[in-house]
Amino acid sequence: MMVDMKKVRESSRVVGPVLIAALAVGLSASTQAGAAPLKDKKQSPLVTVDKNPYPSSYTALPSVPTLITNVTILDGNGGRIDGGSVLMSGGKIKAIGKSVRAPKGARVIDGTGKWVTPGVIDVHSHLGVYPSPGTGSHSDGNEATQPTTAEVWAEHSIWPQDAGFRRAAAGGVTAMQILPGSANLIGGRGVTVKNVPGRVYQDMKFPGAPYGLKMACGENPKRVYGRGRKISPQTRMGNVAGYRQAWANAQDYQRQWDKYARDHKAGEDVMPPKRDLELETLAGVLAGEIKVHMHCYRADDMGTMLDVMKEFNYQIASFQHAVEAYKIADKLAENGVCAAMWADWWGFKMEAYDGIRENVPFVAKPKGSCAIVHSDSAVGIQRLNQEAAKALSDGNKAGLSFTKADAWTWLSRNPAKSLGILDQTGTLEKGKNADVVLWSGDPFSVYTLAEVTFVDGAIIFDRSDPAYQGVSDFELGHPGEGDAK
Amino acid sequence: MRNVKSYLAATALMGILATGAVADDIAVVGGTAFTMKGGEKIENATVLIHDGKITAVGAGIAVPDGYSIIDAKGKWVTPGLMVAGTRMGLVEVSSWAGVDDSNASKYKTPLALDVAWGINPDNTIIPITRVEGVTRVTVGFGNTKGLFGGLGAVIHLGDDTDLVVRSKAFTTVAVGDAGAREVGSRSAVWQTLYAKFDGAKAHMEKAAEKAKKKEGDKKPKADKPNPERDALVSILKGEMTLIMGADKASDLRHIMTFKAKYPAMKIAVGGAQEGWRVADALAAAKIPVIIGGMSALPGSFETLGATMHNAARLSKAGVKVAFVGDQTHNARLAPQHAGNAVAHGMSWDAAMAALTTVPASIFGMSDSYGTLVSGMDADVVVWDGDPLELMASPSAVIIQGQSQSLESRQTKLRDRYMEIPRSPAYKK
Numbered sequence: 069m070m071v072d073m074k075k076v077r078e079s080s081r082v083v084g085p086v087l088i089a090a091l092a093v094g095l096s097a098s099t100q101a102g103a104a105p106l107k108d109k110k111q112s113p114l115v116t117v118d119k120n121p122y123p124s125s126y127t128a129l130p131s132v133p134t135l136i137t138n139v140t141i142l143d144g145n146g147g148r149i150d151g152g153s154v155l156m157s158g159g160k161i162k163a164i165g166k167s168v169r170a171p172k173g174a175r176v177i178d179g180t181g182k183w184v185t186p187g188v189i190d191v192h193s194h195l196g197v198y199p200s201p202g203t204g205s206h207s208d209g210n211e212a213t214q215p216t217t218a219e220v221w222a223e224h225s226i227w228p229q230d231a232g233f234r235r236a237a238a239g240g241v242t243a244m245q246i247l248p249g250s251a252n253l254i255g256g257r258g259v260t261v262k263n264v265p266g267r268v269y270q271d272m273k274f275p276g277a278p279y280g281l282k283m284a285c286g287e288n289p290k291r292v293y294g295r296g297r298k299i300s301p302q303t304r305m306g307n308v309a310g311y312r313q314a315w316a317n318a319q320d321y322q323r324q325w326d327k328y329a330r331d332h333k334a335g336e337d338v339m340p341p342k343r344d345l346e347l348e349t350l351a352g353v354l355a356g357e358i359k360v361h362m363h364c365y366r367a368d369d370m371g372t373m374l375d376v377m378k379e380f381n382y383q384i385a386s387f388q389h390a391v392e393a394y395k396i397a398d399k400l401a402e403n404g405v406c407a408a409m410w411a412d413w414w415g416f417k418m419e420a421y422d423g424i425r426e427n428v429p430f431v432a433k434p435k436g437s438c439a440i441v442h443s444d445s446a447v448g449i450q451r452l453n454q455e456a457a458k459a460l461s462d463g464n465k466a467g468l469s470f471t472k473a474d475a476w477t478w479l480s481r482n483p484a485k486s487l488g489i490l491d492q493t494g495t496l497e498k499g500k501n502a503d504v505v506l507w508s509g510d511p512f513s514v515y516t517l518a519e520v521t522f523v524d525g526a527i528i529f530d531r532s533d534p535a536y537q538g539v540s541d542f543e544l545g546h547p548g549e550g551d552a553k
Numbered sequence: 554m555r556n557v558k559s560y561l562a563a564t565a566l567m568g569i570l571a572t573g574a575v576a577d578d579i580a581v582v583g584g585t586a587f588t589m590k591g592g593e594k595i596e597n598a599t600v601l602i603h604d605g606k607i608t609a610v611g612a613g614i615a616v617p618d619g620y621s622i623i624d625a626k627g628k629w630v631t632p633g634l635m636v637a638g639t640r641m642g643l644v645e646v647s648s649w650a651g652v653d654d655s656n657a658s659k660y661k662t663p664l665a666l667d668v669a670w671g672i673n674p675d676n677t678i679i680p681i682t683r684v685e686g687v688t689r690v691t692v693g694f695g696n697t698k699g700l701f702g703g704l705g706a707v708i709h710l711g712d713d714t715d716l717v718v719r720s721k722a723f724t725t726v727a728v729g730d731a732g733a734r735e736v737g738s739r740s741a742v743w744q745t746l747y748a749k750f751d752g753a754k755a756h757m758e759k760a761a762e763k764a765k766k767k768e769g770d771k772k773p774k775a776d777k778p779n780p781e782r783d784a785l786v787s788i789l790k791g792e793m794t795l796i797m798g799a800d801k802a803s804d805l806r807h808i809m810t811f812k813a814k815y816p817a818m819k820i821a822v823g824g825a826q827e828g829w830r831v832a833d834a835l836a837a838a839k840i841p842v843i844i845g846g847m848s849a850l851p852g853s854f855e856t857l858g859a860t861m862h863n864a865a866r867l868s869k870a871g872v873k874v875a876f877v878g879d880q881t882h883n884a885r886l887a888p889q890h891a892g893n894a895v896a897h898g899m900s901w902d903a904a905m906a907a908l909t910t911v912p913a914s915i916f917g918m919s920d921s922y923g924t925l926v927s928g929m930d931a932d933v934v935v936w937d938g939d940p941l942e943l944m945a946s947p948s949a950v951i952i953q954g955q956s957q958s959l960e961s962r963q964t965k966l967r968d969r970y971m972e973i974p975r976s977p978a979y980k981k
Contacts, residue, residue: 201851
C-alpha cells in the first residue's frame with residue numbers, strides 16, 4: 069500500500085516534464101537531420117554517481133547447522149508454535165514447524181522450557197556514534213553546526229569498539245539502525261548494521277539495506293538554533309519552512325541531473341551539475357531510495373509532516389519516539405507510516421508530556437498499522453523484550469487483546485519493514501537469514517534472559533560460554549574485563 | 554515579606570487539613586501477604602488498617618464491623634514501595650518548561666536549603682507514580698552549587714496536601730567524577746570535605762565544652778545562625794543520612810576511610826557501579842548502597858567495571874542494597890531494576906527488601922514503614938502478580954491508611970483516546 073501510493077504520486081508529478089522532454093528530443097532530432105553528422109561532435113562520457121561508495125564488507129561468522137527442538141516459537145509474524153523446532157543451516161532458516169528432523173552432524177539444542185524468537189531489531193540506536201565511555205572526543209552523533217546537514221553519514225562516526233554492541237547482543241539484538249542525533253531539522257544518513265563485531269564499521273554493515281535519513285520535528289532544532297544561536301529555526305513554523313525549502317532545493321537539484329542525463333542521451337556534450345552532497349541525499353529520498361525516519365513527538369507535528377510528505381512526494385518510513393502517536397493512530401495507518409516508540413518514557417520535555425503507557429498497543433490497533441518498540445538508548449537496547457512486555461500488558465489491561473506473538477511483531481517484523489530489510493530478516497520463515505534468539509524462558513518475564521543470539525546462524529552471544537560474551541578492544545586491561553555482564 | 558507570610562499561613566492551614574483528614578478502616582482480605590519481616594509469607598492473609606496504621610496482620614483474622622473490604626484473593630499483598638533518588642514534587646517537566654524547583658544552582662550554600670519548601674503536592678508525577686505501587690520517595694535537588702545537594706526529604710505519595718514524612722532526612726555529596734568536575738580533581742573534593750567536617754566537629758566540641766562550663770548559668774549566649782554548619786553537625790551526629798555519590802572502586806575505598814574517621818555518621822553510597830569489587834569491605838563497614846539494577850556499560854572511566862551482577866554480588870556479601878528507578882518521571886520503574894537484579898542472581902527477598910525495608914533503614918524510618926506489621930504506617934499495595942514482574946500492576950494502593958484512586962493524568966489521556974475522537978476536548 070505504501071509503495072502503490074507513492075507510485076501514484078510520482079506518476080502525476082512526472083507527466084509534464086516527460087512530455088516536454090519527448091518533444092524536445094523530437095525537435096532536436098529533426099533539426100539535426102540536415103546538419104553535420106552526430107559522430108563528428110565530441111561527447112564526454114556520461115558522469116554517474118556511485119551510490120554505494122562505502123560498501124559492506126560483512127561476512128558471516130562461522131556457523132554449524134543447528135536445530136532447536138521442543139521449544140516455544142514466536143515467529144515474529146504473529147504466529148506461535150508450542151513444542152516446535154527451528155533448523156538453521158548455511159546462515160538461513162531451513163525449516164520451522166512442529167517437528168523437524170536434524171540433518172547429519174547438526175548441533176541439537178533441547179529447547180524444553182525455552183522460547184525462540186526472531187532477533188530483536190532496534191530502529192533507533194546511537195551505539196558507536198555516542199559510544200561508551202561517553203567522552204567529548206568520541207561524541208560524534210550530532211553535526212549541530214547548521215539546521216540542515218543531510219550531507220553527513222552516521223556510519224562515518226561509528227566507533228566499532230563501543231562495548232554497547234556486545235551488551236545489546238546479550239539482549240537478543242541482531243540488527244540495528246544507527247542514526248545521527250536530533251539537533252538538526254535534517255541530521256544526516258542513518259545506516260543499518262548487523263550486530264557483529266568488526267574492525268571497521270563496513271564489516272558490520274547490513275548488505276542490501278537501504279540508507280535512512282534522520283529528520284527531527286519540534287523542540288530540539290528550535291532550541292539548538294533559535295534559542296542557542298539566534299538563527300532559524302526559532303519556532304515550529306520555522307522548522308517546517310526549513311524542511312520545505314530543503315525539499316524544494318532537492319527537487320531543483322534532481323531536475324538538473326535529470327536534464328543532464330536527458331541532454332547527454334540526446335548526444336549533447338554537456339557538463340554534469342556539480343555534486344552537492346546535501347542535495348544528493350535529499351534527492352535520494354525523493355527518488356524513493358533512502359528512507360526517512362523522523363524524530364517527532366507531538367501528534368500535530370506528525371500531522372504537519374504527513375502533509376509535507378505529500379507536498380514533496382516522498383514517503384516517511386517512520387516517526388521516531390512518537391510519544392503522542394496514540395492520538396493519530398488512524399492517520400498513521402492510513403498513510404503507511406510506522407511509529408517507533410518507548411513503552412513508558414515521558415515528561416522530560418513538553419513534547420513528551422502526554423506520554424501514556426498504552427502508546428504502542430494503541431498504535432498497533434488499526435488495520436494496516438506498524439507499531440515498533442525502539443530504544444534510543446545504550447541501556448534500553450539491552451532489554452527491548454521487556455519494553456514490549458510492559459506495552460503488551462498495559463494495552464491488554466486497557467481492554468485490548470494482543471497476544472505475545474502479536475507483540476513480537478513490534479520487535480522484529482515491523483522494524484525490519486520500516487528499514488527495508490523484511491525480505492531478509494525480521495520473521496522466522498524458511499529461506500530468511502537465521503537471525504534468532506534462544507531465551508531461557510518466556511521473554512515477557514523480567515526473569516528471562518537471552519541464552520544464545522544468532523546472526524546468520526552464527527553465535528554472536530552465548531551466556532554459558534565466555535568465549536561468546538564479547539570483550540571490546542576498549543575493555544581490555546580495565547576492571548571487569550571478561551566479567552559476566 | 555508578604556510572600557513569606559502567606560506561605561506560613563498556607564502551611565498552617567495545610568497542617569490542619571492533613572491532621573483533620575479521616576483515614577479509612579480497611580481490611581485487605583484473602584491475599585498472599587509478603588510482610589517483609591524476615592521473608593515471612595502469609596497465605597489467605599487479612600491486613601487490618603485503622604486510623605492510618607496497620608493494626609493486625611495474619612491468616613484468618615476476623616474483620617470487625619464497619620471496615621471496607623478489599624478482596625485480594627489470588628493477589629499479592631506487600632508494603633508500598635519506596636524509591637530513592639527523585640526530584641518528585643519539585644519538577645513537573647524537566648527541560649525548558651518554566652521554573653524547576655529542583656535546580657538550586659544559584660544559591661551559594663545548598664546545605665541551608667530545604668527541599669520541603671518547594672514540594673508541590675499537585676505535581677502530576679505523584680499520582681502517575683502512586684498508581685504503580687510506589688508509596689514513598691526521597692526528594693532531593695537535581696542541581697546545586699558545589700559538592701553538597703541540600704537538605705532532602707522523604708515524602709509519601711498519597712492524595713494529600715502535606716506529603717513530607719521526614720524533612721532534613723538526608724543530604725547528598727558528590728565525591729566521584731561529579732564532585733571532581735565541581736571543585737577540580739578528587740584531591741580537592743576530599744580536602745574540602747575533611748576541612749568542612751573537621752571545622753564543624755571542632756565547633757561542635759567547643760560548643761559542648763562551653764555548654765558544660767556554663768552549666769548553672771542562666772542562658773548560654775546563642776551562636777550566630779549558621780545553617781550550613783548546623784547541617785554538617787547533624788551529619789556528624791548521624792541524625793541526617795549522608796549519601797555519598799561514587800561509582801569507582803577507589804572512590805568507594807576513600808568513603809570507607811572517611812567513615813572510619815567519623816564513625817557516628819550514617820553514610821550510604823549512591824551509584825556504586827563498581828561496588829562488587831569492594832563488596833566485603835562495604836559490608837564490614839556497614840555502608841549500604843543505593844543503586845540501579847540495569848547498568849552494565851563502561852559509561853565513563855569511573856564505571857568501567859559495571860555489570861548486571863553488581864546487586865547480586867553486593868547482596869550476597871552482606872551489603873544492604875536499595876534501588877533507584879529512572880530518575881523522577883520513571884521512578885516507578887524501580888521494580889524493573891529489582892527484577893533484573895533477580896534475573897542476575899539476587900534473591901527475590903533481597904530485591905523486595907531493596908524497595909522497602911532497606912530504604913526505610915537508610916532514611917531512618919524503620920520504626921514506621923517498610924513492613925506489614927501491626928503499628929506501622931498503613932502503606933499497603935495489592936498486586937495482580939509478582940510486583941517485580943513486567944506485566945504485574947497494582948489493583949489497590951493504600952497510603953497512610955487512605956485508599957487511593959488509581960487514576961492519573963496518564964490514565965485520563967488513555968481513556969480519552971481509547972476510541973479516537975473527532976474533538977477530544979468535548980465530551981460529546
